[in-house]
Amino acid sequence: MRRVVITGLGALTPIGNNVRDFWQALKNGKNGVGEITKFDASKFKTQFACEVKGFDPLQFMEKSDARKYDLYTQYALAAVAESVEQAKLDFESINKDRVGVIWGSGNGGIETFQEQVKEYVLGDGTPRFNPFFIPKMIANIASGIVAMKYGLRGVNYTTVSACATSNTAIIDAFNYIKWNKADMMITGGSEAPVVASTVGGFNASRAMSTLNDDFSKASRPFDVNRDGFVLGEGAGALVLEELEHALKRGANILAEVVGGGMASDAYHLTGTHPNGDGAALGMRLALEEAGISAEDIDYLNAHATSTPQGDLSELRGIEQVFGRRESLNISATKSMTGHLLGAAGAIEAIACVGAIAQSFVPPTINSQEIEPEFDGAYNFTLGKAQEKEITFAMSNTFGFGGHIATSIFKKY
Incomplete structure (x- = not known):
């Protein structure tokens, strides 16, 4: 049976914009919650979230590309870039037909969808949609753009299983390598859901905490006084690789995926x-x-x-x-x-x-x-x-x- 190892990681989170800072924040018990800054949430039942702080897409892509990508795709590219760097990947020295991307997003470009539909509804009825509306919004575009950036021609698709999405993507990527359908996979997931429609929708379903007066303690798993989840955003990327492939190129192995x-x-x-x-x-x-x-x-x-x-x-x-x-x-x-x-x-x-x-x-x-x-x-x-x-x-x-x-x- 082919063994699958992890050789690269990338993280963009509400408590750290790279893996090192993320791990340190976890050790320190850092709280990523704050008042929502991405839109005026003053009339919403929930007015707080765990937002990514200080993200600059131009550190990872050209300005012209950033305009074509929804924030969830920008987050994906940032996390993947870190994972590729950590894995010390030289894609020109490996068979890119055997390297794939399985990326997950439950919501895709929900901000793009929200803004484009709002402009149409509030306008004069003339359908003036952005030519990038569909490719910015669809949930599979991040996996495609990652593959295009690095020239990866292996299996490429997106998983959507709600909040199990990126774990599903990891398991799928693990299986493709184990089944000898690939030698390496870039996998993970990204979300940029801190927008009015998401917050309003989860409020309507009574899934999110409404502890606005003491939101720093709102996310309290297993506690008898818990009242719902706190929305977060960001991305996580993993480079999975067949063990012998990793050893042959002298990769640093971080852990093994076994089940x-x-x-x-x-x-x-x-x-x-x-x-x-x-x-x-x-x-x-x-x-x-x-x-x-x-x-x-x-x-x-x-x-x-x-x-x-x-x-x-x-x-x-x-x-x-x-x-x-x-x-x-x-x-x-x-x-x-x-x-x-x-x-x-x-x-x-x-x-x-x-x-x-x-x-x-x-x-x-x-x-x-x-x-x-x-x-x-x-x-x-x-x-x-x-x-x-x-x-x-x-x-x-x-x-x-x-x-x-x-x-x-x-x-x-």
Whole structure:
């Protein structure tokens, strides 16, 4: 069986605009939340989000290109550029027919869509649409543009499975290499959803926190007082590579991908199964592929968005697989980054690799009073990071529609 390793990472997040800063922020328990600056949210039920700070697209692309790309694509290009640099890739020295891109985005160019439709509706009815409207907006364009930038002719497509999207992309990329359909894949996901339509839509579905008076504590996974997720934005990129291919070119190996499990809750439009049945199945499938038992997992990065039903159902799914194990470190990095929707899985995969590489468990911040049903059942890594040798790390992601995706990473 072909082994798959990670040789490059790129991160653009609300708590750090590169991998080094992101990992340091995780160690420090940095909170990325703030008042929304991208539009006037004063009349919205939620007026805060975890925004990327200080992003300059011209560091990564020409001005003429930036005008043609929605922000979610700009974020993708920034994260991929860092991952390619870290992997020390010279694409002219490898077979680009065997290098592909699988990129994820749950919303694609939602800002572009919103602005173009608004201009039409508020105008005189004349259809004056930007010629770049469609290619800026479609969810698959980021994967295409990444391939064009580097001349990569291998498999190229986009995954969309709501908040499981970029974890799905990682698992797909892992499989293409494992099945000998590629030697290297660039994968991950990006989102730029801090726009009026997204905030208004999630408010209408009662999914987001409305703790405007104390928003610094709004993202509090597993806490009995949680009231919804905090919206985040950004991108995460990973270079996956077949082991012998990586060794031959002298690559620095950061970690190994050893398992991926995908399943479905098959239960509800937006809610997760109350007993976590789908989540448990995804975790079991990932463990089975990795050839390990639940006892081997040292750290679990939970989906844990801070929604009342979602967090509890995930814990019940974890209990089905792991039983009750006080030594198992669980943390919810969304307490710091907010929920990056389709990009969450990529960012949390990078958090797992950092935990493995630097022997630490990122904390769950803000949470004070854990759900009584699970208080004492696990080490929720509350308040501050913990030093720990980690061999296996698991990452859970779940999405509207019942989508389940779980990845397992191993120390190389």
